[in-house]
Amino acid sequence: MPELPEVETVRRGLEATVVGRRIERVEVGRERTVRRTSPAAVVEGLTGATIVAAERRGKYLVCPLDTGRAVMVHLRMSGQLLLAPAGSARPAHTHVVAHLGASLERAAEELWFVDPRTFGEVVVFETARADEQVPELGRLGIDPITDRFDRATLRRLVLGRRRRMKALLLDQHVIAGIGNIYSDEILHRARLRHDRVSASLHGREVTRLHVAIREVLLEAIEAGGSTLRDTQYVDVMGVSGSYQHAHRVYGRAGQRCLTCARGTVVSETVGGRTTHYCPRCQR
C-alpha cells in the first residue's frame, strides 16, 4: 500500500507527535510482526527509550532512539501507524503497541502498529550495527525527493542499463520509494510507456522523467498521499489522503485519458503488477 508519499506523510505525523517522547511500555501481540528479532528484543529495545527523530528512507521509517538503537518500521501492503489516546479500544490486527508518556503538549498516548496482512515489520536495531541487522537499508537506491536526485544522476541511472521503465522505477535498489501507483502516474506524466527500454531514452525524455518523478511525488505528499477505496492508508491521526482524486491513469482503466482527451486508459498485467497507461500519449 504505502509508497513514498504515504510513508513521508506518516513520517511527518510522527515528527510532530512522538519525537521527544519516552516509550513507557511496549506490547507485542503478534510474533510475525517482529520476526526479524523477537518480541522480547523489541520490548526490551524500546522500553524506556526516548524517540529522537523520525526519518524515512524510501518506504522505510527509521526512528533513532536515545539509547544507541533505532526502530525501523516497514508498512508493506497493509500496515498503519496510528496514534490514539491512552486506553482507547484497539482495532483488529493491532500487533504492536507503544505507550508514550505525556509531554508538555500532549497527554499520554499509544502508538499502534496495525497490519491485517502481516507483511509489515518492526525491527529494533543497534545503530552501529545497522549494516548487519537491517542490511536492506544500505542497499536502497537514491531518494527521489532529495537535492541529490538531479537530472544528471537520473540520466546515469536510466541510461546505464537496459530495463523496462516501469521495472526500473519500481526497483528500490535504483530509486527508493516509488511503488505501483506512482510509477504509473509518473510514466504517464512523462509521456513514456512502461515497456520503454531505459537506455533508449533521449535527453528530453530523461528531462521529462526527472520533472515527472519530482512533481508527482511532491504533489502527492502535499495531498497527504493516496487513499484507495479500501481506506487502508491513513496517516497517524487516522486521516485519509486525497491524491487519489488527482490520479490520471491508476484505477482509470477504460476511461478517457485526462491529458490527451482522446486515448482510453488501458490496464494490463506487467511483471505481475497491474499497469495503467494511455497508449495514445505515452510512447
Add this chain to the structure above:
DNA sequence: AAACAAACCTGTGCGC
C-alpha cells in the same frame, strides 16, 4: 543482466 513466478497473509469486491 533482466524478466518472471511464487511466496509471505488477510480482507474486500465482484460475478453468479
Add this chain to the structure above:
DNA sequence: TGCGCACAGGTTTGTT
C-alpha cells in the same frame, strides 16, 4: 443474501 474466486499499495528468493 451467500459463496467462491480474483485481486490488492511490497519485497525477497529462486528459476529461466
